[in-house]
Amino acid sequence: MDGNVIKARNLHYTYADGTQALKGVNIDIKKGKTTSILGGNGAGKSTLFLTFNGIHKPSSGEILYNGKPLEYTRDGLKELRSKVGIVFQDPDNQLFSASVYQDISFGPMNMKLPKDEVRRRVDLAMERTGVAHLKNKPTHCLSHGQKKRVALAGVLVMKPEVLVLDEPTAGLDPMGVSEIMVLLRDVQEELGLTIVIATHDIDLVPLYCDYVYVMDQGSILLGGTPKEIFSRPEMLRDVHLRLPRVGHLMEILKENDDFEFEETAVTISQARRELKKWRDMVTQSLR
Amino acid sequence: MYKLIFAIITLGVGLWANSVVTSLLIIVIMSWYTVRKGGIPLTIFIRLMMLPMAFLVIGVLIIGINVSEDINIFLAYIPVFGTHIGVSLSGLQHGIIIFFKSLAAVSCLYFLALNTPMVDILNTLARLKIPKLFIELMGLIYRFIFVLLETVDTMFTAQKSRMGYASFSSGYRSLAALAATLFVRSYKRAGDLYTALEARGYEEEINVLAEPFETGKTQYTGPIFINILLVLITLLFKT
Known part of the structure; x- marks a missing residue:
């Protein structure tokens, strides 16, 4: 065991109509961490998830779950x-049911759990995701x-070890986005979940993710911590992605306006720290 | 559960009774339950009751009109090619009875439709040992009617905002495109739904936890009492 719950080696997948969706994907998903997969539309993220x-x-190619090949x-x-x-x-x-x-009870019922256990789990999952008041709607x-949220509850109720989310923030308002991300983080802390997120909401990545993979046209281009990934903006731009807004601002300040930063900051708090450092440096040198 | 039984028994009594008085009573009782207990606004309920009116009026007119050579049975008639077409007393009575009977039946169904969530009806059907396949299908159809309507609405608005229905011919074309796209989308959605179900362990059967039922005998006494009363009233008026 090397701390990877899912490992994919040289994955290829071709759809029935001949579309090559995955072309040799290698990816490691670290246990208990949040990994995001960045990629433009049609990069193959959803296909990759369905192989998981x-x-x-x-x-x-092959996929290992906890070191064992999938059966x-x-x-x-x-x-x-x-x-x-x-x-x-x-x-x-x-969501297939009108209720x-x-x-939410669909997953655990398929796991053939006793009814009392299902009921207990459904109640808990609804409470966790904050949908308990929608029970009868x-x-x-x-x-x-x-x-x-209900869709999330419907998966959480099965008590998975790995939670894979395809664009969890798409179509939500800013409040909804941060609520769902905080919810995910809380659930992760509570249950020790491994989370995998596909997204193109780049600003979220440095805030909530431990590892990032950049995907384009069915293969993985880059992998690493957000810091490593965002220190290579030119690669990101090649695949129709970009730096987080804050990172972009810091890049411009550094390159065009003679600011000096030690590190590339990609979140507001990192940027604040770097800017303060720079301010202190300037005031000191003026004295 | 008791709602379904109430609606069906009352429907049965209404159809059996064949009398204007019983039908009127049923309409009043069902309307009262729907509007008072169910909280459906009266205006909406009346508008809903008006919906079948057009069919009813035409249907009843046809029943009320007879063709006969004997002019004595008619209240009013016109001669046509040696015979007579007119309104007879028995035809008229027949028509009126059918008119109110239909309205009573409709009010029973509205009571059921407006007061009971689909989920409850499905639960009840499951308890009545209706084959699972039917219930699963009903549930899925019910759920996706709304998804379909939403899609239609969005596409229709999008087409309208691009002048899709500005003229008769473009309207025809747009409608055709809408129907075609809708079909393709539904097909794709069905595939996606299957994938999503599979991801949660679907195996040829949709198993869900039915919400616990609270059943009391008192729930049934009301409906049964009302129906016995209805039957008695009917018998009273018949003799």
Whole structure:
């Protein structure tokens, strides 16, 4: 065991219509950490996620879960899917039931848990995600943000070890974005979850993620901590991504306006620290 | 559960009774329950009751009109090609009974539709041992009606804002495009839904936890009492 809960080696996947979605992906997901996968539209993020829980079987290459190759048998897949939970981008595709309560109970019922246990878990999951008051509302009356939470609850209720989220913040207002990210962080702390997020909301990455992979056209270009990744802005721009806004500002200040920073700052607090350092340096040299 | 039973028994009594008085009573009782207990605004309820009116009026008119050579049965008639078309007393009575009977039936169904969440109806059906496949299908269809409507609404607005319905011919074209896209989207969505279900361990059967039922005998006494009363009233007026 090397602390990686999921390891993918040289993954290839081709859709039935001939589209090559994955072309030799290598990726390590560290246990208990938050890993984000950055990539433009059509980079292959969603396809990659569906290989993680065995919905797509790679045409070549292998995936290790806790060091063991995935088993594509009925029982193997069942086991895997209770450990790797996917929250899909569009909650309307995930919520199939008209009742919030019943939808959330779907996963644990499939795990053949006793009814009391299911009921207890559903209540807990609804409380965690802050949707307990929506219990008796029909699904179609919920707002987009509420649907996303219910979808999340529907996966959390299965007590997965790895939580995979496809664009968890897409379509949410700024308040909703930070709420869901904080919620994820709390759940992670509480349950020791491993979280994998696909996103193109770059500003979130330095705030909430421990590791980043940059994906483009079916392969992984870069991997590392946010700091490592964001110190190579030219690579990001090549694949239609960018630095976080703050990072961009700091870059411009450094290159065009003669500011001197020791480190590349990509969050507000990092930038504040660097700017203060710079101010102190200037005032000292003026004395 | 008791709502379903109430609605169905009352519906049955209404159809059996075949009398204007019973039908009127049913309409009043059901309206009262729906508006008073269910909290549906009266104006909306009346508007809903008006919906089947157009069909009813036409239907009843046709029943009320007879063709006969004997002019004595008619209240009013016009001669046509040696025979007579007119309104007869029995036809008229028949028509009126059917008119109120239909309205009573409609009010029963509205009571059920407006007061009961779909989820409860599905739960009840499951308890009545209706095949699971039906219930799953009903549930999915119900859920995705709203998704479909939302999609239609968005696409329709998008088309309208680009002058898609400015003229008759462009309207035709837009509508065709809308229907086609909708079909393709639904198909894709079905695939996505399947993937999402699979990710949560779907195996040929949708298993969900039914919310616990609170059932009391008192729930059934009201509906049964009302229906016995209805039957008695009907018998009283028949004799």
